[in-house]
Amino acid sequence: MYGEIIAIGDELVSGKTVNTTSSFAARRLFDTGYSVRRIVVIGDDIPLIVECLNKSVQRCRFLIITGGLGPTADDITNEAVSRAFELPLIENQQILRKISDCEKRHGLSYDETFKRKLSMLPEGAELLNPDGHAAGYMLMHGGIPLFFLPGVPHQLENHVVEQVIPRLREILGKGRSVMQKTFKIFGLSEIEVNARLSRIESRYSGLSIGYYPNFPEVHVTVTLKGQSSDETRSACLDACSAIRNALGLYVIAEDDDTLEAVTGRLLVEKHAMVSVAESCTGGLLGQRLTDVSGSSAWFDRGITTYTNRAKEELLNVPHEFIEKYGAVSSQVAESMAEGVKKLSRTAYALSITGIAGPTGGSVEKPVGTVYIALSTPERTEAKRFFFPGGRDKVRATAAETALDWLRRHLTDGSFVPGYRPA
């Protein structure tokens, strides 16, 4: 059931644009039991596209081609298909209708060459979604389905989910039974995770465990392939509970769940809210919490005090603390957390103050030094951390550590963060 993807675009092969669309397509296919064996990325170059099309159709069961369907001069996929398979380009009435609908809706009038470019498809092309906006199409060649999809991410994503996968099911039948599960881990390195899980892998036939650093987390993917879906399912559930035991609280979330969503649910269970006070992260912690839809049920407010004056005025951090210990200190971190907690009257508060760099470091407090404080109904405690990497990594690890600390505290009541304090 192997397929291939050919991604076309100068912007992809010159590295200007990251090829997220191929990853999306490959992942969705994999999850439904159709695997991609090879992804080939090439530029807007007709002879090269012709060569790649001809090679791929000889070795795979299905082929997805992305990009180059647009109206601009660099969109040449249709012409390449016409040459590769010796198919004339024919005006597609459905596309012309889409364009004229679009013109009416937006009060625009498109150029004739634009219209012509968009509407000339290789003979035999069948529009995947005649009623939608984008004009992806399918072409059968020697019994192999070829899917030509727009390169724009959300259009491609709709086409893959709503058109490509259902059609593959019709043409090729159901894929092999595959169960897949992702564990998201924070506080252990890839090697440490591997060491904890290496024995589990050999216990199950058809099980493979993949380790993917996904800064600042490590993601572990468990894939189980088998003949029957019942057998695959039960082996997968078994392996997953062994993995959960081996990793304990280091597992911050599973599958599409996130650290912030898990933390939010734990707060809801306790009928509690959280507020945050940030300095070097500049709002990142609040932004992550509010990534979760419905977070207003458990997130009250975030205060970003980037200057010392703002810390004193808004959070009541004593001027002497800043003078004596510096803005990056456990005293100021604790005072920030208590300040925002008092203002918001939430049960919990988090604060972050640190030196994200590249400037501002000193011998005692080098770039990467961050104090995080957790304030609970019982007490407030700050810990000092050292996060390596540049500005973005320091900020990302600091926000993750703060969230993770709250999650752990809400889970077992302890004051131990997942990332080791410095």
Next chain:
Amino acid sequence: MYGEIIAIGDELVSGKTVNTTSSFAARRLFDTGYSVRRIVVIGDDIPLIVECLNKSVQRCRFLIITGGLGPTADDITNEAVSRAFELPLIENQQILRKISDCEKRHGLSYDETFKRKLSMLPEGAELLNPDGHAAGYMLMHGGIPLFFLPGVPHQLENHVVEQVIPRLREILGKGRSVMQKTFKIFGLSEIEVNARLSRIESRYSGLSIGYYPNFPEVHVTVTLKGQSSDETRSACLDACSAIRNALGLYVIAEDDDTLEAVTGRLLVEKHAMVSVAESCTGGLLGQRLTDVSGSSAWFDRGITTYTNRAKEELLNVPHEFIEKYGAVSSQVAESMAEGVKKLSRTAYALSITGIAGPTGGSVEKPVGTVYIALSTPERTEAKRFFFPGGRDKVRATAAETALDWLRRHLTDGSFVPGYRPA
């Protein structure tokens, strides 16, 4: 001067991980005049790696292979190289030394099979950075340099910049003269940008303009290739000023510059600071402003009031406004901006309140309705916007529009945002 990249990893071909590292390498190479013609992504599959290696070395001038050099069982690049080119694997003393240094530094003791796996390299391999942590290497094959690089992003990035490009210069000589420039545009669609620039492209030989939607921005890349660097440079400067004229204030930043950094510099020029009050963006606006190192010179504070109570308490939003007009209204947006400006005594303030979804919409105020207010030393004004797309897109466009509005105001004094109000 064409090269190829082979990216190895089940996580890449199954779509679990997005292939950002190939994009990084391709872009850096392109910018220095070495182009990548093809990127091939395959899984951890020895026969397939062998096949791809053998094909690529026959058609390119240099080859970069990423991934599969690590210590875990799925790291099989070295074995594939050994088979493809019939080279024995030989223990590399420099790697063994790196490992033992690492063990000492972290007080660890690695497994013998780990060590052996990491240290067995194909005969002729030359470590790229014997003093560094990662173990990328170069191998000459039939006069073609093959660079084997670790798949971990920051290790790969260091290797490309510090090792691969300088060595390519030594081996292949300087690349063709290439000038490249990126314009970042906000407030016009890709088609609108294209319509404004289409005539410029034909005026210069060797000029190509690429259009890359980079939500919520459109990025335009201008590439000029020529024989001499002087001639290329002057034609590129010329084309760029024509583009600047055609797009005017829609250009928010150029090259690696960003909207937030540009806005910060404009504030510094005016000796002014900004503060922000956020609701649906939850801290995203503050986070973007503080992405800029040194932003404490012009960013004072950010207040995220996610609940109505927080809006009233912290920002002095009148309770009647929320009752009468709703939390998502021009009155509340203006009151939020004025509230944070008063607290912080900054010259400028921005506020955002809206319905990011997926819940909370109504007939009058559907999901995507956002009010943004800009407060200047002279006056405060809120505008209503409608941003399409899901939660993430609504939030991203809202933060971008607020920043862009301030940038435009600081540039020409007008109160006109780049994104058209609803």
